[in-house]
Amino acid sequence: MNTLAPASAAQAQQDIADEFAFFGDWTERYQYLIDLGKQLPPFPEDGKTEEYRVHGCQSMVWLVPSGDASNMHFDATSDSAIVSGLIALVLRVYSDRPAAEIVATEPAFIQEIGLAKHLSPTRSNGLAAMLVKLKAYAAAKL
Template identity: 60%
Template sequence: YLIDLGRQLPPLDDSEKTEANLLHGCQSQVWVVASGDADCLHFRAASDAAIVSGLIALMLKVYDGRSAETVLEMKPDFISSIGLDRHLSSTRNNGLAALHKRLQAEAARRLAAGG
């Protein structure tokens, strides 16, 4: 199921796979691109690993299209609620935490910019 979710992610253009968009803290290469404003944030992301792409897709299903305030308030509790965290290596759990921090940082940036 995770791999299928990852395959559904729209691909990033090679021009978006930059150092600025690279997510640090992941074992795999992951790029995150944010757009929108404080009222409605949109996230796109890609990875070079199939399972990681699926994990990204799960996170984006929850966070994409939300307001910056909501993104900042939300915690990725659903990962443990569904028991997924027990099936992931500590490296993958750390990567999810890094992705969550990046999404929150993008939200904070939009709020600080006033929209």
């Protein structure tokens, strides 16, 4: 397991909620999301294929799984700064975890930090599509 990753998906969600609580308004939170997106590791160009593309997103998003049922890792990227930040949050919660934990974990942080109210409908749909695809990859390993 990545030594920087919290011990559980639940802890990762709590950490995200704590971080977003520091910001007073959504302008600051969006800037933080953009900054998180800029910190995503480089994404291999050969991962930008139709097979790994997440459909349902207004922007282009690719999600590549690796690993096995005991520890799944995800690489992802987007052509949108805010979506890249959303990816960074999703990967913190779901990447480098057992497939069973990934499938069982509901994305409570989306409600908790108020994202659900502050994303456009197309971004919300895209985030939901990304989570569905990620969980499907994990379920296929079980």
